[in-house]
Amino acid sequence: MRCIAVDDEKWALDLLVDNIRHVPYLELVARCKNARDASESLHAGKIDLIFTDVQMPGLNGLQFIQTLPEPPMVILVTAYEQYALEGFNLSVVDYLVKPVALERFIKACNKAKLLFDMRTEKSTKAVSIPDHIFINVEYSLVKIIFDDITHVEGLKDYIKIHLSSASKPILTRMSMKAMEEKLSPSKFIRIHKSFIVAVDKVTSIKRDFVCIHETEIPVGESFKESIKLITGNRK
Known part of the structure; x- marks a missing residue:
């Protein structure tokens, strides 16, 4: 799955990127420090999954998701628990609270992979058109x-x-x-x-x-x- 990582703090972004590299079915396409960078990455090519922080300068993570007409799957990675309800109302795949243990991160990724496989299978099923x-x-x-x-x-x-x-x-x-x-x-x-x-x-x-x-x-x-x-x- 093609993914991007979004966080305005360098150390947090580095850790997120390192966790992504531990998941063999994830392909990191871009690391972004704000919503603008993330938007540019989305326009540059197909993205299946977004890992994003919530509190960021300019558009925060939740606002960024709401600007997307057809958002990819999203996993929120944040230091704050109070955004969980709003996040799930936006149909995020999972909500991770920093610091995130690697096993918890992989569990969230597995949820996204299961959903991705289900959607792919559904979209690739040949529609039988009678001749x-x-x-x-x-x-x-x-x-x-x-x-x-x-x-x-x-x-x-x-x-x-x-x-x-x-x-x-x-x-x-x-x-x-x-x-x-x-x-x-x-x-x-x-x-x-x-x-x-x-x-x-x-x-x-x-x-x-x-x-x-x-x-x-x-x-x-x-x-x-x-x-x-x-x-x-x-x-």
Whole structure:
């Protein structure tokens, strides 16, 4: 975990830095003597954990934490016990009172490491994004791969799904709205009340038509802005 140490007293900062060096999973990125130095370190790169004193000139440690829109994890290291409640109200990981024994310091770091691992595991879990749907076609469920779709055509209570791999479209009872909700908006654009096109299948664009090879698909008057999304020209 990347961390910074903040304390206005040199001897206290030296001791804090020495304790950090005893914890193998901590990487000390910067030692800071005030909140301004700490802010500069936060802007310079990603920081996972802040060790900070409370009483410092200018912004104190608690005030400094409150200025951060998305603060990293924080462990307060201070000579004063009276700030503990305020500190925990700011969701600090732990509150250490100087002088801090090394075993107590490591215990606080272990709490931060456990929280860090939990957050990392949660954020790195792959979100399963489906690449297909199953639709009802004549009493059967047919698998449709999204990347195979060239465009979707609406016909009252039915839709036609046109595929690259088939010469004939697939007809199913479904509304355009229901189908649109199943398609990724980054890959499919509605260009008409009756047509949705796959952006990467568009081969050319005319004034009032989008072309997928030889197929011309009309652009509805109220969907003209969609052309900008297809071309990437949003101005």
